Amino acid sequence: MHLQQLPSPSQSNKPASADNVFTHIIASGDDRVSSSGDTLENEPPLKRLFTGMRNPSIALDYVSAARDGSESADECNLPESSQARTDFAFSSAMFAYSGQPLPALPPLSVPYMTPHPVISNGLSYAYSQHYGQTYPNAAVYPGKAQVYLCNRALWFKFHRHQTEMIITRQGRRMFPFLSFSVSGLDPTCLYNVVVDVILADPTHWRFQGGKWVPCGKADTNVTGNRAYMHPDSPNTGAHWMRQEISFGKLKLTNNKGASSNSTQMIVLHSLHKYQPRVHVMEINKSGDEDTSDPDRVQTFTFPETQFIAVTAYQNTDITQLKIDHNPFAKGFRDNYDKCYSGYDSDRLPPTLSDSPHSQMLPGSRYAMTSTLFQEQFVNSYTKSCFPTLSPDPGLVTSNQSQESSLASGQHWLVSSTAAPSYEADINAAALLSYATAGVKGLPFTGGTSTSLDYYTSAAGWDSRGSLENSSKTSSNLPVWVLDTGLERSTQSNYMPEDGEMLEIDQSALGVSKQLEGEDATDSTWTETQSSIKSVDSSVLRISEEAHLKNPSISPDSDIQTVKDMQNRAKNGNKESDFFHFDTQT
């Protein structure tokens, strides 16, 4: 199997990426905030964010800074249904995102100004990795970080039912919690790793009729912490890359008073939908974040980690998932044996991988024969993972016809065939991992396009979720291409119920078959040994450099860090934090 890169006319205004690093661009507009002259508000969001972190007395989240803007929520021209956004975001969740410094955020020239930042749900995730190349590692491309959501499979399980997170006055830990692997950092530089939580949409939600429905506008009167710095911060890139970066201690609360006395808690509003983000910030020698240099702050968003804050669980599916996978809730697994009758992959007994230390769930669990799973998977994965797939062969042809125009184009489309069957479901799961590993999307090059353009018009991404105008707006919308190399004639089209067209290459299904019984999520990843070895060659030099840059960092510790990496590389250890996708299979 190999990936075919299809050009997009939209690529022309963006130079081909010189490196092969995935780039992730937060949707322009989404993170922009209105400005009313406040000093903080005139700063880029992250600047305000981290200024606040250094000065706890200052409201450190730009959400609150933004709410004072003149724009009201009424002016948020978001589609009524956020489903489409969520679905599309979900598609982005297939990938190990890598970050790019937040784009410049002109404070006043934003057509769409929100009283609070609204996450784009990945609508403008952009990837510029060249086909056939592996992920770079820190030693090769220092400074271009990639972040991998370690427990992504578990997050997916919850995401399918709309994740809920309990918030209490004393603070409640997240489950699943955020856990990342990072690569691409400079092993010798110091970084802070910070998680913040922003509103995912401007809507107040309520659970009605067994599902979440919008109910009024979100309360944008935000007070309290919205950011949580990893306790290991600051530390070297080598440290962050050596192990998973877990935020298990992070607590969520609705106690606004908790903001002043606890940096362990993030203050949220109940029945609001939130999107966690992780920021990797390079800090200078003096120990301060240099947020003025956008290259030093990289932000990553994983749409599958979106959740609704609640004071009590609303969806029993979520409750059951929590009980099933959270060891602290073991006591509620009364009818454990009955529950795990094998009809729902979600109800499979937790394994070691479900432990708080490793929430990864084998991808093979998706391969269940449950009708429920089938429906959910079709609905969740095919609709959401491939909402931008070509609605008709014409688009594919169109894209292909442009292939030669951009030798280094970054316009990718998942081409595949899938019957609306169980088999298609499990294979879609496998495809998911394929996509995770190797499918690229075109960078967001829409220029003047705002997130709203995405929601309302881009690629026909209207309220019906159709793709009628995909060709017109392809400049804005990532199109995923996964070309397995087989003849197009082997393809067939699958039209989901909402009119979206999904093509899944038969060969991809075949390969995915091979993945059954394995961790489909990880099986398509292979260790980047070569890149790690490149670290091996300069163990002492890196250590010395690190020590020179920051004498507080023990050279010994970094030597050990690098040696750890070296050992993992030599062992060919599947538990390696970093993988690359072998597109030559």
Added chain:
DNA sequence: AATTTGTCATTACGGCGGCGGCAA
């Protein structure tokens, strides 16, 4: 022992409708 979990009972709160008083 401290912490964390979901459950459960209780309390708080807001929306809504019924009722009565008052003015036109």
Added chain:
DNA sequence: TTGCCGCCGCCGTAATGACAAATT
């Protein structure tokens, strides 16, 4: 008599705290 307004109670939902079981 009609319309308006305010008060009151009911009901549903959300928030809170105590609890037992399990983990750290």
